[in-house]
Amino acid sequence: MLMQELDRSEDGLIERYEQHPVLANIGLLAEEDFAAILLQRRFLSLAFTPSYDLAIDLLGDEVALRIARIILREEYPDDRGYTPSHREDMTEDLRRLVVSRAAVVGTRPTAATRQAITGTLELIADAGAHPDADLRLVTLLRFWGEVLVSVEYGRLWERMEPVFSRGGENRSRFYYPHHVHDAKANPLATVSRLSTTHPDRLATRLSELLAREESADSFVEVFKKVEEGALRLKEGFYDQFLPALERVGV
Numbered sequence: 001m002l003m004q005e006l007d008r009s010e011d012g013l014i015e016r017y018e019q020h021p022v023l024a025n026i027g028l029l030a031e032e033d034f035a036a037i038l039l040q041r042r043f044l045s046l047a048f049t050p051s052y053d054l055a056i057d058l059l060g061d062e063v064a065l066r067i068a069r070i071i072l073r074e075e076y077p078d079d080r081g082y083t084p085s086h087r088e089d090m091t092e093d094l095r096r097l098v099v100s101r102a103a104v105v106g107t108r109p110t111a112a113t114r115q116a117i118t119g120t121l122e123l124i125a126d127a128g129a130h131p132d133a134d135l136r137l138v139t140l141l142r143f144w145g146e147v148l149v150s151v152e153y154g155r156l157w158e159r160m161e162p163v164f165s166r167g168g169e170n171r172s173r174f175y176y177p178h179h180v181h182d183a184k185a186n187p188l189a190t191v192s193r194l195s196t197t198h199p200d201r202l203a204t205r206l207s208e209l210l211a212r213e214e215s216a217d218s219f220v221e222v223f224k225k226v227e228e229g230a231l232r233l234k235e236g237f238y239d240q241f242l243p244a245l246e247r248v249g250v
Protein backbone atom coordinates (compact mmCIF):
# COMPACT_ATOMS: atom_id res chain seq x y z
CA MET A 1 0.00 0.00 0.00
CA LEU A 2 2.65 2.44 1.08
CA MET A 3 4.88 1.81 -1.93
CA GLN A 4 1.94 2.08 -4.31
CA GLU A 5 1.13 5.46 -2.88
CA LEU A 6 4.74 6.59 -3.36
CA ASP A 7 4.61 5.33 -6.96
CA ARG A 8 1.41 7.20 -7.69
CA SER A 9 2.82 10.45 -6.39
CA GLU A 10 6.11 9.94 -8.21
CA ASP A 11 4.52 9.05 -11.53
CA GLY A 12 2.55 12.28 -11.36
CA LEU A 13 5.77 14.25 -10.95
CA ILE A 14 7.44 12.37 -13.81
CA GLU A 15 4.57 13.30 -16.07
CA ARG A 16 4.75 16.89 -14.94
CA TYR A 17 8.43 17.04 -15.92
CA GLU A 18 7.77 15.42 -19.30
CA GLN A 19 5.20 18.11 -19.92
CA HIS A 20 7.45 21.05 -19.12
CA PRO A 21 6.83 23.31 -22.13
CA VAL A 22 10.50 23.49 -23.10
CA LEU A 23 11.00 19.72 -22.95
CA ALA A 24 7.66 18.93 -24.56
CA ASN A 25 8.40 21.25 -27.49
CA ILE A 26 12.09 20.60 -27.77
CA GLY A 27 11.79 19.68 -31.45
CA LEU A 28 10.41 23.11 -32.33
CA LEU A 29 13.21 25.23 -30.89
CA ALA A 30 15.68 27.11 -33.05
CA GLU A 31 19.02 25.36 -33.45
CA GLU A 32 20.93 27.97 -31.43
CA ASP A 33 18.43 27.78 -28.57
CA PHE A 34 18.72 24.00 -28.45
CA ALA A 35 22.50 24.35 -28.37
CA ALA A 36 22.21 26.92 -25.57
CA ILE A 37 20.17 24.45 -23.50
CA LEU A 38 22.77 21.71 -23.96
CA LEU A 39 25.62 24.08 -23.15
CA GLN A 40 23.93 25.17 -19.91
CA ARG A 41 22.91 21.61 -19.08
CA ARG A 42 26.57 20.67 -19.26
CA PHE A 43 27.22 22.64 -16.07
CA LEU A 44 24.62 20.59 -14.21
CA SER A 45 26.39 17.44 -15.37
CA LEU A 46 29.71 18.83 -14.17
CA ALA A 47 28.11 19.41 -10.77
CA PHE A 48 26.73 15.87 -10.60
CA THR A 49 29.73 14.27 -8.94
CA PRO A 50 30.30 16.91 -6.22
CA SER A 51 26.61 16.60 -5.39
CA TYR A 52 27.07 12.87 -5.05
CA ASP A 53 30.10 13.36 -2.86
CA LEU A 54 28.09 15.64 -0.61
CA ALA A 55 25.34 13.03 -0.29
CA ILE A 56 27.93 10.37 0.50
CA ASP A 57 29.27 12.60 3.28
CA LEU A 58 25.82 12.74 4.82
CA LEU A 59 24.66 9.15 4.41
CA GLY A 60 24.86 6.88 7.45
CA ASP A 61 23.44 3.64 6.11
CA GLU A 62 26.29 1.40 5.04
CA VAL A 63 24.38 -0.31 2.23
CA ALA A 64 23.16 2.97 0.75
CA LEU A 65 26.69 4.33 1.03
CA ARG A 66 28.07 1.46 -1.00
CA ILE A 67 25.42 1.89 -3.70
CA ALA A 68 26.25 5.61 -3.92
CA ARG A 69 29.99 4.93 -4.07
CA ILE A 70 29.51 2.40 -6.86
CA ILE A 71 27.34 4.79 -8.89
CA LEU A 72 29.91 7.55 -8.42
CA ARG A 73 32.80 5.29 -9.47
CA GLU A 74 30.92 4.21 -12.57
CA GLU A 75 31.16 7.83 -13.67
CA TYR A 76 34.91 7.28 -14.04
CA PRO A 77 35.43 3.90 -15.67
CA ASP A 78 38.99 2.56 -15.87
CA ASP A 79 41.36 3.73 -13.13
CA ARG A 80 44.31 3.79 -15.53
CA GLY A 81 43.09 6.80 -17.46
CA TYR A 82 42.52 5.28 -20.86
CA THR A 83 38.72 5.62 -20.86
CA PRO A 84 36.79 8.90 -20.95
CA SER A 85 34.59 9.68 -17.94
CA HIS A 86 30.85 10.13 -18.38
CA ARG A 87 31.34 13.87 -18.43
CA GLU A 88 33.86 13.54 -21.24
CA ASP A 89 31.33 11.36 -23.06
CA MET A 90 28.83 14.15 -22.67
CA THR A 91 31.15 16.73 -24.20
CA GLU A 92 31.85 14.36 -27.07
CA ASP A 93 28.12 13.96 -27.68
CA LEU A 94 27.77 17.72 -27.50
CA ARG A 95 30.44 18.17 -30.15
CA ARG A 96 28.72 15.62 -32.36
CA LEU A 97 25.57 17.71 -32.11
CA VAL A 98 27.54 20.43 -33.85
CA VAL A 99 28.25 22.48 -30.78
CA SER A 100 31.68 23.95 -31.49
CA ARG A 101 34.62 23.80 -29.14
CA ALA A 102 34.55 27.60 -29.07
CA ALA A 103 30.95 27.50 -27.80
CA VAL A 104 31.86 24.96 -25.12
CA VAL A 105 34.87 27.00 -24.04
CA GLY A 106 33.09 30.35 -24.18
CA THR A 107 29.86 29.54 -22.40
CA ARG A 108 29.44 30.48 -18.74
CA PRO A 109 26.65 29.33 -16.45
CA THR A 110 23.70 31.69 -16.29
CA ALA A 111 22.23 32.85 -12.97
CA ALA A 112 19.43 30.28 -13.35
CA THR A 113 21.93 27.50 -13.99
CA ARG A 114 24.01 28.52 -11.00
CA GLN A 115 20.82 28.55 -8.93
CA ALA A 116 20.01 25.00 -10.07
CA ILE A 117 23.47 23.88 -8.95
CA THR A 118 23.52 25.58 -5.56
CA GLY A 119 19.88 24.57 -5.06
CA THR A 120 20.85 20.93 -5.54
CA LEU A 121 23.59 21.19 -2.94
CA GLU A 122 21.15 22.87 -0.55
CA LEU A 123 18.54 20.18 -1.11
CA ILE A 124 21.05 17.45 -0.34
CA ALA A 125 22.42 19.27 2.71
CA ASP A 126 18.90 19.83 3.98
CA ALA A 127 17.99 16.16 3.50
CA GLY A 128 21.09 15.18 5.45
CA ALA A 129 20.14 17.36 8.41
CA HIS A 130 16.99 15.39 9.33
CA PRO A 131 16.83 12.37 11.65
CA ASP A 132 15.56 10.30 8.69
CA ALA A 133 18.45 11.51 6.53
CA ASP A 134 19.11 8.11 4.95
CA LEU A 135 15.55 7.78 3.67
CA ARG A 136 15.58 11.31 2.33
CA LEU A 137 18.98 11.05 0.69
CA VAL A 138 18.26 7.74 -1.01
CA THR A 139 14.95 9.16 -2.26
CA LEU A 140 16.71 12.24 -3.57
CA LEU A 141 19.64 10.48 -5.24
CA ARG A 142 17.30 8.15 -7.05
CA PHE A 143 14.78 10.74 -8.21
CA TRP A 144 17.09 13.72 -8.85
CA GLY A 145 20.10 11.79 -10.14
CA GLU A 146 18.47 8.98 -12.10
CA VAL A 147 14.73 8.98 -12.74
CA LEU A 148 14.29 12.63 -13.71
CA VAL A 149 17.52 12.66 -15.70
CA SER A 150 16.22 9.77 -17.77
CA VAL A 151 12.92 11.57 -18.38
CA GLU A 152 14.79 14.69 -19.44
CA TYR A 153 17.21 12.93 -21.77
CA GLY A 154 14.30 11.00 -23.27
CA ARG A 155 12.83 14.33 -24.32
CA LEU A 156 16.15 15.70 -25.58
CA TRP A 157 16.69 12.46 -27.46
CA GLU A 158 13.59 13.09 -29.55
CA ARG A 159 15.53 15.90 -31.14
CA MET A 160 19.01 14.33 -31.05
CA GLU A 161 18.18 10.96 -32.50
CA PRO A 162 18.63 11.81 -36.20
CA VAL A 163 22.13 13.15 -35.49
CA PHE A 164 23.26 10.04 -33.64
CA SER A 165 21.41 7.30 -35.45
CA ARG A 166 22.99 7.05 -38.84
CA GLY A 167 23.27 3.81 -40.76
CA GLY A 168 21.39 1.86 -38.10
CA GLU A 169 24.03 2.57 -35.49
CA ASN A 170 23.46 4.62 -32.35
CA ARG A 171 26.59 6.67 -31.71
CA SER A 172 25.45 8.50 -28.60
CA ARG A 173 27.82 7.73 -25.74
CA PHE A 174 26.10 9.82 -23.09
CA TYR A 175 22.54 11.03 -23.62
CA TYR A 176 21.01 7.86 -24.95
CA PRO A 177 22.73 5.39 -22.57
CA HIS A 178 21.73 7.55 -19.59
CA HIS A 179 18.17 7.89 -20.86
CA VAL A 180 17.88 4.09 -20.97
CA HIS A 181 19.97 3.09 -17.97
CA ASP A 182 18.63 5.61 -15.46
CA ALA A 183 14.94 5.16 -16.25
CA LYS A 184 12.35 4.09 -13.71
CA ALA A 185 11.99 0.64 -15.21
CA ASN A 186 10.14 -0.88 -12.25
CA PRO A 187 7.60 0.60 -9.83
CA LEU A 188 8.85 1.09 -6.28
CA ALA A 189 6.24 -1.44 -5.21
CA THR A 190 7.71 -4.32 -7.21
CA VAL A 191 11.40 -3.52 -7.39
CA SER A 192 13.61 -6.51 -6.52
CA ARG A 193 17.14 -7.12 -5.37
CA LEU A 194 17.82 -8.73 -8.73
CA SER A 195 17.45 -5.49 -10.65
CA THR A 196 20.75 -3.81 -11.22
CA THR A 197 20.02 -0.40 -12.73
CA HIS A 198 20.93 2.63 -10.65
CA PRO A 199 17.34 3.67 -9.82
CA ASP A 200 16.39 0.09 -8.99
CA ARG A 201 19.37 -0.40 -6.71
CA LEU A 202 18.46 2.77 -4.83
CA ALA A 203 14.77 1.81 -4.83
CA THR A 204 15.59 -1.57 -3.32
CA ARG A 205 17.47 0.06 -0.46
CA LEU A 206 14.70 2.59 0.01
CA SER A 207 12.09 -0.13 0.45
CA GLU A 208 14.37 -2.08 2.80
CA LEU A 209 14.93 1.01 4.93
CA LEU A 210 11.20 1.73 4.95
CA ALA A 211 10.39 -1.85 5.92
CA ARG A 212 12.26 -1.49 9.19
CA GLU A 213 11.01 2.01 9.87
CA GLU A 214 8.28 2.06 12.55
CA SER A 215 6.76 5.29 11.32
CA ALA A 216 7.03 4.40 7.64
CA ASP A 217 3.54 5.74 6.90
CA SER A 218 4.50 9.21 7.95
CA PHE A 219 7.29 9.10 5.39
CA VAL A 220 4.78 9.49 2.53
CA GLU A 221 4.55 13.23 3.00
CA VAL A 222 8.32 13.56 3.38
CA PHE A 223 8.87 11.54 0.21
CA LYS A 224 6.48 13.75 -1.73
CA LYS A 225 8.16 16.90 -0.44
CA VAL A 226 11.67 15.68 -1.25
CA GLU A 227 10.74 14.60 -4.77
CA GLU A 228 8.75 17.76 -5.41
CA GLY A 229 11.77 19.82 -4.34
CA ALA A 230 14.00 17.98 -6.80
CA LEU A 231 11.49 18.47 -9.59
CA ARG A 232 11.11 22.19 -8.90
CA LEU A 233 14.85 22.66 -9.17
CA LYS A 234 14.91 21.00 -12.56
CA GLU A 235 11.85 22.90 -13.75
CA GLY A 236 13.58 26.10 -12.68
CA PHE A 237 16.51 25.26 -14.90
CA TYR A 238 14.26 24.83 -17.95
CA ASP A 239 12.12 27.86 -17.15
CA GLN A 240 15.04 30.04 -18.19
CA PHE A 241 14.50 28.82 -21.76
CA LEU A 242 10.79 29.67 -21.99
CA PRO A 243 11.58 32.79 -24.09
CA ALA A 244 13.05 30.45 -26.73
CA LEU A 245 9.55 29.01 -27.17
CA GLU A 246 8.11 32.45 -27.70
CA ARG A 247 10.64 33.03 -30.44
CA VAL A 248 9.18 30.13 -32.42
CA GLY A 249 5.60 31.15 -31.60
CA VAL A 250 4.71 28.41 -29.10
Ligand SMILES: [Fe+2]
Nearest residue numbers: 146181182198
Ligand atom coordinates in the same frame (compact mmCIF):
# COMPACT_ATOMS: atom_id res chain seq x y z
FE1 LIG B 1 22.77 6.37 -13.40
